[in-house]
Amino acid sequence: MENFSEVLALFLSVDNFLAIAAGVLVGVVVGAIPGLTATMAVALALPFTFSMEPVTAILLLVGIYKGGMYGGSITAILIRTPGSPASACTLLDGYPMAQQGKAKKALKTALYSSVVADMISNVALIFFASYLAKIALNFGPPEYFWLICFSLTIIVSVSGSSVVKGLIAAGLGIIVSTIGLDAVYGTQRLTFDNYNLMDRVSFIPLLIGLFAIPEVIEFYTSKVAPHIRTAVSGASLTWKEFKGLLKTIVRGSVIGVIIGAIPGTGATSAAFISYSEAKRTSPRKANFGKGEVEGVAAAESGNNGVAGATLIPLLSLGIPGDVITAIILGAFMIHGLTPGPVLFQENLTLVYALFCGIMVSSFVLVFVGNAAIRYFSLIADIPKTILLPIVLMFCIYGAYAVNNSTFDIGLMLAFGVLGFVFNRTGIAAAPFLIGFILGPMFEDNLRRTMLISKGDLSIFFRGPITWVFILLTVASLIFAIRRYWVARKEDALA
Amino acid sequence: MEKSELQFAAASESHYGRCNPNSILGGTFSILALGFLFYVIPAFIEIPAYMQHPLLSPRFLPQLAGWLVLALSLLLMIDGLIKPPKRSETDEFRRGVPIMRQVLMVAAGIVYVLFFEELGAIGSGVLASVLLFLASGLRTIWVYALAIIFPAVVTLLFIYVLNVPLPPGTLWESLSLI
Amino acid sequence: MLKFVKSRVRNKFLYALTAVSLSCGGLVQADEWPEDNIRLVVPYSAGGTTDLLSRKVADLLQKELTTVVVENRPGAGSTVATGQLARGGRGSDHMLLMASPGHTIGASLYPNLRYDPVADFAFVRNVINIPNVMVVPGDSPYNTVAEFVEAARKQEMSFSSPGIGSSVHMSGELFKNLTQTQLVHVPFRGSGEALPALLSGDVDVAFENMPTVYPHIQSGKLKALAVTTPSASEFLPDVPTMQDAGKGYGLETYETSAWFGLIAHKSFPEEGMVKLQAALDKVMAGEEFTKFLPQFGAEAGTVVGDDFRQFVQGEVQKWSDVAEKANLKR
Numbered sequence A: 001m002e003n004f005s006e007v008l009a010l011f012l013s014v015d016n017f018l019a020i021a022a023g024v025l026v027g028v029v030v031g032a033i034p035g036l037t038a039t040m041a042v043a044l045a046l047p048f049t050f051s052m053e054p055v056t057a058i059l060l061l062v063g064i065y066k067g068g069m070y071g072g073s074i075t076a077i078l079i080r081t082p083g084s085p086a087s088a089c090t091l092l093d094g095y096p097m098a099q100q101g102k103a104k105k106a107l108k109t110a111l112y113s114s115v116v117a118d119m120i121s122n123v124a125l126i127f128f129a130s131y132l133a134k135i136a137l138n139f140g141p142p143e144y145f146w147l148i149c150f151s152l153t154i155i156v157s158v159s160g161s162s163v164v165k166g167l168i169a170a171g172l173g174i175i176v177s178t179i180g181l182d183a184v185y186g187t188q189r190l191t192f193d194n195y196n197l198m199d200r201v202s203f204i205p206l207l208i209g210l211f212a213i214p215e216v217i218e219f220y221t222s223k224v225a226p227h228i229r230t231a232v233s234g235a236s237l238t239w240k241e242f243k244g245l246l247k248t249i250v251r252g253s254v255i256g257v258i259i260g261a262i263p264g265t266g267a268t269s270a271a272f273i274s275y276s277e278a279k280r281t282s283p284r285k286a287n288f289g290k291g292e293v294e295g296v297a298a299a300e301s302g303n304n305g306v307a308g309a310t311l312i313p314l315l316s317l318g319i320p321g322d323v324i325t326a327i328i329l330g331a332f333m334i335h336g337l338t339p340g341p342v343l344f345q346e347n348l349t350l351v352y353a354l355f356c357g358i359m360v361s362s363f364v365l366v367f368v369g370n371a372a373i374r375y376f377s378l379i380a381d382i383p384k385t386i387l388l389p390i391v392l393m394f395c396i397y398g399a400y401a402v403n404n405s406t407f408d409i410g411l412m413l414a415f416g417v418l419g420f421v422f423n424r425t426g427i428a429a430a431p432f433l434i435g436f437i438l439g440p441m442f443e444d445n446l447r448r449t450m451l452i453s454k455g456d457l458s459i460f461f462r463g464p465i466t467w468v469f470i471l472l473t474v475a476s477l478i479f480a481i482r483r484y485w486v487a488r489k490e491d492a493l494a
Numbered sequence B: 001m002e003k004s005e006l007q008f009a010a011a012s013e014s015h016y017g018r019c020n021p022n023s024i025l026g027g028t029f030s031i032l033a034l035g036f037l038f039y040v041i042p043a044f045i046e047i048p049a050y051m052q053h054p055l056l057s058p059r060f061l062p063q064l065a066g067w068l069v070l071a072l073s074l075l076l077m078i079d080g081l082i083k084p085p086k087r088s089e090t091d092e093f094r095r096g097v098p099i100m101r102q103v104l105m106v107a108a109g110i111v112y113v114l115f116f117e118e119l120g121a122i123g124s125g126v127l128a129s130v131l132l133f134l135a136s137g138l139r140t141i142w143v144y145a146l147a148i149i150f151p152a153v154v155t156l157l158f159i160y161v162l163n164v165p166l167p168p169g170t171l172w173e174s175l176s177l178i
Numbered sequence C: 001m002l003k004f005v006k007s008r009v010r011n012k013f014l015y016a017l018t019a020v021s022l023s024c025g026g027l028v029q030a031d032e033w034p035e036d037n038i039r040l041v042v043p044y045s046a047g048g049t050t051d052l053l054s055r056k057v058a059d060l061l062q063k064e065l066t067t068v069v070v071e072n073r074p075g076a077g078s079t080v081a082t083g084q085l086a087r088g089g090r091g092s093d094h095m096l097l098m099a100s101p102g103h104t105i106g107a108s109l110y111p112n113l114r115y116d117p118v119a120d121f122a123f124v125r126n127v128i129n130i131p132n133v134m135v136v137p138g139d140s141p142y143n144t145v146a147e148f149v150e151a152a153r154k155q156e157m158s159f160s161s162p163g164i165g166s167s168v169h170m171s172g173e174l175f176k177n178l179t180q181t182q183l184v185h186v187p188f189r190g191s192g193e194a195l196p197a198l199l200s201g202d203v204d205v206a207f208e209n210m211p212t213v214y215p216h217i218q219s220g221k222l223k224a225l226a227v228t229t230p231s232a233s234e235f236l237p238d239v240p241t242m243q244d245a246g247k248g249y250g251l252e253t254y255e256t257s258a259w260f261g262l263i264a265h266k267s268f269p270e271e272g273m274v275k276l277q278a279a280l281d282k283v284m285a286g287e288e289f290t291k292f293l294p295q296f297g298a299e300a301g302t303v304v305g306d307d308f309r310q311f312v313q314g315e316v317q318k319w320s321d322v323a324e325k326a327n328l329k330r
Helices: A002-011 A014-032 A038-049 A054-079 A083-101 A104-135 A141-158 A163-177 A203-211 A213-220 A239-260 A267-281 A293-309 A311-317 A323-334 A341-346 A348-381 A384-403 A406-424 A430-453 A457-461 A465-491 B001-012 B019-045 B060-082 B100-136 B141-161 B169-176 C002-029 C049-064 C079-087 C101-109 C145-154 C168-180 C189-201 C210-218 C271-284 C289-295 C303-326
Strands: C038-042 C070-071 C096-101 C119-136 C157-161 C183-187 C205-209 C222-227 C257-265
Touching: A002 A348, A014 A038, A014 A054, A014 A323, A014 A348, A014 C079, A014 C189, A038 A054, A038 C049, A054 A083, A054 A104, A054 A293, A054 A311, A054 A323, A054 A341, A054 A348, A083 A104, A083 A430, A083 B001, A104 A239, A104 A293, A104 A311, A104 A348, A104 C189, A104 C222, A141 A163, A141 A267, A141 A430, A141 A457, A141 A465, A163 A430, A163 B060, A203 A406, A203 A430, A203 A457, A213 A384, A213 A406, A213 B100, A239 A267, A239 A293, A239 A311, A267 A293, A267 A430, A267 C303, A293 A311, A311 A323, A311 A348, A311 A384, A311 C189, A323 C049, A323 C289, A341 B060, A341 C210, A348 C101, A384 B001, A406 B100, A430 A457, A430 B060, A430 C002, A430 C183, A457 A465, A457 C049, A465 C205, B001 C002, B100 B141, B100 B169, C002 C101, C038 C079, C049 C070, C049 C096, C049 C119, C049 C189, C049 C257, C049 C271, C049 C289, C079 C096, C079 C257, C101 C168, C101 C303, C119 C168, C119 C271, C119 C289, C145 C157, C145 C168, C145 C222, C157 C168, C157 C189, C168 C183, C168 C205, C168 C257, C168 C303, C189 C205, C205 C210, C210 C222, C257 C271, C257 C289, C257 C303, C271 C289
Parallel strands: C038 C070, C038 C096, C157 C183, C157 C205
Antiparallel strands: C096 C257, C119 C205, C119 C222, C119 C257
8 A cells, every 4th residue: 555655645735725716716717707618728828837737737727627618607607607508508508597586406406416417427437447448448430320329319408498499409500510621622611701710610609509698688678677696595405406407417417427428428428318307308308598506506517517428538548538638648648648548557646646736626626616606606797788898808808719700709699699699589599409419410411321331331330339229319309209298188178 | 271261360459460570580581692793793793704513602601692692582471471470578668768868879979980990099989978978877986987097098998008009089189289 | 979089199290190101111120020929820719629729839938038918809710811811911010920730721622712821921939749640449459550551442341430531531541542442431410429439330430639538548458559650659569550561552641630820821930030049949948848748648840941831831742632532522
């Protein structure tokens, strides 16, 4: 057990604790600012870590990552502005809860779901990394293809009042996602010879435009409504309620861990799959999307479950699953370390010191998160007449900052108008977002599969993983259709 | 049959007529989808010179999505014609909004879209915020001070702390004010 | 109120005019080149390889010259930022850009660029080169380039890349052209997605950047058949170069690498160029730089000034031919 003391010697330093605390704090704050994502915060913090000790440097970045994952939900709940892409799902129930004066409960639910999911994710990282990494390696293009097909079925459960309208929105989202240079042939698709569209439509302007801007437009096209105080005055989350949510949170975390361990799928999908699963099994189905606390718990546990798990392919295989882990990989390399099996052989103490730090970061998140709730919820006390112009300003700056391009500002406001039209006509915006995210993945993996197999279609059924996802897709579809008919009948009787 | 017609008649007061939002929406979307499928796709998506399989075509996914939207819009339109949706009360809230309020909002949007680079992040932020405060008819002076302080502080924060280069404004540069 | 503002503006305007006329006289004696911070534009998002390398170089460079501010301007490959630099304007005498293969490949791939990748720029120097490695899965039956080419002439094989137009993709297309084989390109989004497909044998071969595949070559999950640089890499001393290993298969001239170098607007002041090159020489001879390189499997850049320009000119031509044959040319 002499290793253990070495690990502690490496981990127990003031610098490390400071790095974790600072990282989580920066992550939460930046994540909460619309348009600034955890990815950006990690990228911007990277140069500062060059001169640090390796463990300290990586813990700082991991801290920002985890803080950012949670931070995004704060503004999503309070002002319907998703601070990060993954929190678009938290918003579905979080914002209605805030409108009903239950902002505090929503924020606390989000926080504790995040923390629990985070811990489960860490445990998975520490104990099941090698096993999950093997699954990840078995995911070739055909397996991804079916996973995406399964993910597409969640559109039905986030479609709000009308499934038909939801599917239309998803179709539109897919169409928008195909704008840009073709991934296989490099030909132009719907770019209309516009330079700014060649790299496809930027994600952040679309996200903010779709969710935050319609609130602004709605406000200025309605009569002035009396200000509703949504802040800390409301009830908090009780222990009893939390226990009731625990099943949903654990399920969401497990979904997050699995999705996170497979490179390239992402926290947003995990949040929506978790949400859809919770809705399917909940006795209060009908309340989802109207301010259901379970929906918040499902979404947040799904997206935070991903955070620890994306480190699985990174540490055990050296494969970054998303942009953030790619940046963390860069940090490893700057310090002369190469993640992968070799890291476990040569720098095992360092790996365990990292694990200690990652566990600690979850606890830090509890404190930072609670403080953040206290101060951020003050913004809900500001009357909308003053708040909304300032929110709009943040959104504009954020959209510009992504690519330093004024085109993106126009794009964001255009999506804002679209989102507003959606609101007025009863079309849910979430399916549009899912179509936009999953459309390219569907196409890419379909095409990769066809290219690899040279046109032989049997590759789509090549192994147990493909069959598992085919069955899940079919089951999910049957379930959705049945529920649609039941709902229609009830509607006709009413 | 008769029974359902009776029900329909009784319910029709709280329902829209034939010209209900769903049919209009479905109709509009089907026309747009047709335009997309038969004009936009052929005109703006090139087919590469060499293609291994039709499933690999750059037009495959847009076409699939286009047909999906077309089919569902038709469904929505027909559904709306057969079974008009109920009216909602929120509509009342949206009537009688002063036109000035909406015009000022649009003006603020235009400031951001067209003059962001010219006026700079601070300049456009201040101007748009003032326009939006005017739209809400705010009369207190300190609120307008906020409209100046906030954009300035946030811009400086973006530039110097987060290292995000927001535009300083080409107009001020050409006037050599900064 | 408005009148007051107007008069203020007019006053300022007058001041400005005076200032301009005064500074015109000062133009002649502008011998103190870094009058301002240097802006180093990275034409890709923060956190990528180009970004990391640029930030390190900026960090070292500012110890020699003056503050170097790194700005990320991603978009349409690297062509948006490059186009902005080509247009010049205010501050372009203190602006640098970290060019990479995207600069030369993008010129063929993106339609109607409004700049010439060679004529519109001043070339400072090539700072870093990262070799590509031809790798096959560990359990692949092919152990040499010759075996692979023989097999690829009989059956269709596939190669992966992190995206269309990347140096990894174009290296594969070049290989395909020179060896007259039918390799199918399977594009992914980033090396993180491409690597698992290669490790599991879903694709047959890749021409990946050294740092991406190096740990997997070490652990035996991938086999390195050749390096793409003209001389063997110090990281993989036992692996032959493509030019040697591919003799008799048309690969005698094969050479690719991911190069990174600083370029500027064509009107960049002569004096600044001299000072910059001197500072870069100092940086690249320094211990910190030479220690930093191996972490990325990288080598110090070689070509400076006009040689660098000629190198880029050659690259533009090479990729333009490859892109034409691969039906990628716009």
